[in-house]
Amino acid sequence: MTKIADSTVRRLSLYLSYLEGVEREGRDTISSAELAGLGGTTSAQVRKDLSLFGSFGKRGLGYSVEELARHLRDILGLERTYRVAVVGAGKLGSALAQYRAFGDRGFAIVSVYDSDPERIGKRWNGLQIKDTALLDEDLRSSGLDIAILTTPPEVAQAEADRLVRGGVKGIMNFTSVRLEVPEHVAVKNVNMALELQALSYALRHAHGGEI
Amino acid sequence: MTKIADSTVRRLSLYLSYLEGVEREGRDTISSAELAGLGGTTSAQVRKDLSLFGSFGKRGLGYSVEELARHLRDILGLERTYRVAVVGAGKLGSALAQYRAFGDRGFAIVSVYDSDPERIGKRWNGLQIKDTALLDEDLRSSGLDIAILTTPPEVAQAEADRLVRGGVKGIMNFTSVRLEVPEHVAVKNVNMALELQALSYALRHAHGGEI
DNA sequence: GGATGTGAATGTCTTCACAGCT
């Protein structure tokens, strides 16, 4: 399959969340125009995005809400459950480990690691913070799909290396470090300070609207 | 000035953070090629991005690190300090309110609001959680530039309306709600679950690399 | 009739390549 743009994938995620809302209301079908309205895009964009993966709609009718949601979950790889660990149990790691929206979407936080003896052993919502030293062992015995990395920058690369050696295939990187990883590992960088700076730019230059 | 793409603004933020690293090492000049290497882009991209705002380099030499950093701070609107409030003092709000990188970049968290009586009055790092009911009054008396919105979805739009009425010009929206705001207000949507889903897509389709 | 799916047209962003300074 031809390479899909990141912007497209993000829109597909949005479509899915709108579909789930509509599904809860008991609606059966939805048009590309309505989906576009909810997502702040155009009907042509919606149809084009979906057509990259197949033809899921019925001309004259629209899309079956339930069927399209299923297709999108399949496309996005959300039919399965992912085993996720949080590495770095600071404020942000703590918040993310307990973030409901992750579990709801099939991302199960199975453990939290930190190297600070002050933190090790503490419990949050039934998750006990483990010593990072146990990470290699745990990766070997139980495996992990995704890691959420929220360590201090100094140790970020070392922890990433360890995770990759242990077979992790995706890293959501909240540190300010640009991680070096092998080709087959996906890294999603999330940089809150950068987001605020983009907002700052918009204020300074008097653009309103969504960024 | 012609409209600048969001992707460009994001790269400028990255360039700035690399420059600050290089500055700490005491380097005086840097070439577009080196800056590109640090940021995972190309030298032509760096030069094009910068050229949208002026010509800051010297041919044959490169860019003055200190001077370029100053220009970027100016372009991004980071020469000033922003007054920021966090609205919604849950786990995520708590983490963000105490996030060091914000303060370091001139985003001063001046207050935190919540409507849950259980939370009101609690202190974090010298910030006391205030009752959301005080928000209108506070906005009138002291003003605010940016709000970080981390409320439950049910109240997100109502709080956004209140913030906009109180003169807030930018909202960093961590809720899953698509906010309706007047044209002149900038909204930056940050959706963690969506980021994880983009990662999930990458895993499913065996793309590695940065997303 | 009404909404999809899709080539073609348009618009936007990135890369190339080189003239022009230092």
Added chain:
DNA sequence: AGCTGTGAAGACATTCACATCC
């Protein structure tokens, strides 16, 4: 010689518009 700044070319993404099917 080295590196910037920038038109021109190329790649990519979005929008248009319409034939096609329910």
